Structure formats: structure tokens, C-alpha cells
Amino acid sequence: MKKYRIYSALLLVGFLLIGYFLYASEFSSSSVFSRFPFKFGLDLNGGTELVYKADISRTDPSAVADSMEAVRDAIERRVNVFGVSEPIIQVEKSSVVSGEEEHRLIVELPGVIDIDKAVALIGQTPFLEFKLLQENSPSVIGATTTERLLESFVATGITGRLLKKARLEFDPTSREPLVALVFNDEGSDLFAQITRDNVGSILAIFLDDEPISMPVIREEIGSGEAVISGSLSPEEAKILVRNLNYGALPVPIELVGTQTIGASLGQDALHAGIRAGVWGSILVVIFLIFWYRLPGVIASLALVLYVAISLALFKLIPVTLTAAGLAGFILSIGMAVDANILIFERTKEELKKGKSVADAIREGFHRAWLSIRDSNISSMITALVLFWLGTSAVKGFALTFGVGVLVSMFTAITASRTLLFAVAPKTSSTIARFLFSNGIHIK
């Protein structure tokens, strides 16, 4: 049993280290561990979530992924400029099960409660596109509606994605404001190729689906620079340059969903969740000790270890905690105890058969293992499917639940086994048998 006592001491040291990590990362701002705070979802912290649908109908399928990345970068720069702390901006593709393919951009803005302001902020991101006028198309000048106008042009693949920067200039002769566009390497090559192949055609510049400039291509342009001229006031040109420099969109986006959660509602949910977790654990510990006696104390220690390891993992991975995630974690506390209950019930059966305490414990663990393994595998299957298919709320639940199942395999089996052997008496005195037995019948 000496071996187990050493292991137990190591476990306790590990537990203290984890405890210190949790304490320092939460309450001591000067600690190096303060880099690992808990990450809370919008439903607990308050904030706004905007869901945009990207219109990729006019985009080459092979360029969709790149374009979506460019959309993400452009919006991210825009959001960062406005000083929102820790925004989360991600691209999501509708899953195969939904029938139609849709590309979405999900923008999470913690702390932003004013949805109109948030929408306006992102709405300023321009959608820039260069289009060639089709040959034999009806007169553009006479086109009355934007729609008919759009039909006359074909996409070239040159979009805001390929823009390196924009610059405000003035025409030396007319003193008119100009917006100079500088393409990146990929954009320069494409621009050179298109201007080379289409000398004499009109290459129109569209901003948010409105044509703002329709220059005629006179010769190949290899410098990777283009100029938007005409119909711009100096003020408009200045704003356009600023907006283009924050990032121009390669595809148009449309707002399809919003969610705002007030800070107080989120805080209430968080406090309620924490309170429920603490009281739930305390009641479980009382029940375990009352029913399972000494092993119950061990199981309670394993449970505390379980909570500490899980919380540390939530910080380190990091797992964004949501109300559903908190519920998943609280539920997994109950599941974590199940393994211990299985083991202790088996131990009791073996004790009844007249085995010594140490043998009964060993046999209890051995026999309970198959049940624990199989039932935990089925829980993991559920967690994996939920994580794979779920929305962000469900993913939060699946992640905390899955982490919980895995951690509980360690704490309820390895840790509690070590601790139990460390305290197991060599003799099978009546007191020892009482301590290691359970239930309300004292025999």
C-alpha cells in the first residue's frame, strides 16, 4: 500500500497546483496565469451576434473559400478599428444536411448591446468589384434600372479581396478627387491579364453593386494600379479611401440573423449557473459520504479533483462557456459520480462474499470496469455527434459534457483507486468492514 500512498501524495500535489493555477488565473492580475481567464459566451457576458449570408452566386466556386476568408479579414479589421474587445468572427458553411449551400459569417461582439450601431459599423464595409461590359450588350448609358445595368456586365474575378490599399489623390489638371487602388501581387497579375485581353472595352468599377466609374481600357496596365475618377466629392472620396483601406468585400453580404443579450441577463444566468454548480456538488458530496462512508469521502475528493481539472481545461483549451455549456458540465458532475457508485456497489458485493477489504476493492474496480467503459463510450458518442452537428450553443454543451466524461474516467477510476488503496486497512476488522461497506443497513 506504500506505493499507493506515494501516488496519493503526488495526486494531492497535482491537485494543489491546479488549485493554485485556478486561483491565480482568476484573482491575481499580476500572475502569469492571468492570461488564462474563463471565456464566456454572449449569453453569459452580454453582447451582440450578427449572422451574415454571403452571396456567392457570382463567385467562381474554386475562389469561394478564399473570398470568405477575405470577407472575414475585412470585417475583422473594421471591427477592430472600432475597439470592440475580443470579437469573434468566423466563417460558417451550411452543413450538408440543410439541402442548400450557404456561406455565412458570424460576428460576435461581446459588450456591444446597441445592435443598430453594430450593424451600421459593419455595413460600412464596401463591396468592391471590377466588371467588364459584355460585347453586343444594349446601350449602357440608356439603362434605367440597376438590374438591367448589372446584367450587361460580367465579373472578372477582380474584387476587394485582391486590394492592397487605396489612396486619395487629385487630378493634376482638373483638381478632381481620385481614388487610387493598389492591387496585391495576385490582383496585379489578374488586372494586367484582363486589361491586355480587353483593350477597348469598358472595365467598370462597382461599389456595393453601383457603378461608380466606367473607364475604357486603353492599354495593358502592368503596374497593378487603377484609379476611380469622376462623380466623387472630396469628402466622399476621403470616406471611400478610408473604408477601402479597412478592407473591401469580395462578395456582397446580407444580414440574416441577429442576437443581443443584455449584460444583466447574462450575469444573472452566470451567477445562477455557478450557484447551482456549487450547491449541486455540496449536496452530492453529502449524499456520497452518508451512503458510501469512507469510499464516499474518497469519491468526494475525486469529485473535487474532477471539478478542478475540468475548470482548468476549460481555461486552457479554451472552452467558451455558455449557459448550455454550464448545464452540460453540471450534468456531467452527476455522471462522474456514477463510475464511483458502480465500483462501490461491486466492492460491497465482494465484501459480502467474505473477501478481505483490499481484495474486495480490487475486485470491485475490476468488475465495474466493463460497465463504466461501455456506458462512457455511449456518452462520448452522444457528445461527438452533438459537437459535429450542433450549433454554437449545442457545441458548448457537447464540449463541456465530452471533456467531463473523459476527465471523470481519470478521476473516478485512476484517482479514486489510488486514494482508496492508500487508506485501505491491511486487516479486515469489523470497523474496516463497516467503513468500506455502504447503505443504511449496518450488519
Added chain:
Amino acid sequence: MFVARYRKIFFALSIFITLAAIGAMIVFGFNIGIDFKGGSLLEVSYGDVKTDSGLALVRPTLESVQQKINGLGLGGYSVRPSSEDHFIVRTREISPAEKRDVLTALSVDGVAPTEERFNSIGPVVGKELRNKAFVAIVVVIIAIVLFVTFAFRKVSEPVSSWKYGFVTILALVHDVIVPTGAFIAFAHFFGGEIDVLFVTAILAILGYSVHDTIVVFDRVRENLRVNKESHIEEHFETTVGKSVNQTFTRSINTSLTIFIVLAVLYFMGGAVTKNFSFLLLVGVIIGTYSSIFLASPLLITLHNKKINN
């Protein structure tokens, strides 16, 4: 063991509560949330807002608010009071301008309440979530049944391994229908809807139901093996009864632990997780019931059928 002996009574009881649950679904209907059908949800609170005279804003009556919203031409909508000073307004998907109109309608003497949350989900996203939820449930069921069949592959006598899987599904369907019916009745009287959290809870119940059934079946598997090794001739019914008996305390204690946690979550957790924990509470009770009183006796019945044929 009385469970095996009186199994017909428990079958009747199971059928009865299943039918009652289906009845509740038919009578009360499914109240689908905006997560799954698209639409907007606006929650406001009055208590924190001070009027010009420095007094806290008092929540207006439901009728007066409904009257004002009726004039906005939003079509079907619902206003429901929540906690002490909240209103939750559900409408079709609304534009920012329409949302401002609703906020005005909720105002008292021109003072707007605090906007606690606003959700707006387009119909396409809603449809996708619905399909995802459905696929998730089907995939979980299939994966688990395959796993159970695999885990019990070496047990083919006297009941073949796929029958363990089959009984697990039956218990599982039972364990999903009953809490759903209970939730629909609960939601009808206390408010609540079929949303993403509902589906999450159902999936958690699926996992728990199987978890619990497997523990009992595992014991049956072990007892069959022990009997074979020590050449003990025992009736299958006796083996199953013995196994249920042996796992009985564990089943009750595990459910009790989870029950404690969930009950605390129900009473102390936030409003968001209240319906969720109610559903899980029912699920845990039913899941435990079914593994003891439904799944194991069903194994016996299947076995006896085989012998009679």
C-alpha cells in the same frame, strides 16, 4: 425478482405513460421556437429604468401592450410576461425599423424599457437548424445501437446480440417520447418552446437512457458468462431478474445523484436552463425506470417468444 414476475403490469404502465405523452403532444401541440422556424424575439425589462421623476418604471398591463402592438401590423405575435418585470415578445422576423416600433409600443409614457435580449433568425437558418437537430438525433440513435450490438457481440445465447440493441432502441424511444410529452404539457402551462436547448436535452436523455440500460445489460452478460463457466443451468428469466436486482441500488443511487444536481439546477439555475433541467429531470427518472422495468423484462419476453416458436 418482482420486476420479471410482474412485467406485464410494467409493460401496461409504460404503454399508458407513452400514450399519455403522445396525447399531450396532440392536445397541446408543438410550440416551435424561433430557432427552428425563423422569427424574432425581444425581451425587455422595466425595473431598472428610471422615469423623469426618478421612480422605477412599472411594467404596463399585457392588454395595453397587446393593443399597441396590434396596430403595428406584424401579423401573428405573442407577448408573454416573464419573471417579475419582463416581457417577451415573439414575432415574425422583423426589420430594425419594426423593432423600434415594437419598443415604442412597449414604452410607458415615452420611456423605453431596457432591452434585455433580441434574437432574429432568418427562415433559412431556422430550417437548417431544424434539419441538423433531426439528423443529430437519428445519427445518435444509429451510432448507439451499432455500438450496443457490437459491445454484446459475444453474447448470442440464449438471446442474440442484436436483440439487446433492439430493446435498447425501444427503451430509448420510450425515454424520448415521455419527457417530450411532459415538456409539452409543462410548456403549455408555464411557457417554453421547442428550441435548440430542447433538442440538446433530448440528446442528453438519449445518452443517459442508453448509459443506464447498458449497465443492466452488462450485468446480464456477466451473469450469463459466469453461469456458463461454472456450468450452472439457470432460466434466462432468473438470470435477468438477478441482474436487475444486483444493479438496482446502483441505478437508484446514480439517478439520485443526477437528480440532486438537476433539481438544484432547476431551482437555482438561470431562467435559460430552467426548462432544460425540467426536461432532463423527467428524462433521468424515465431513463432509470425504463432500464429496470422495461428493457430487462422485454429481453425476457423476446426470449420466451423464441422458445414458444
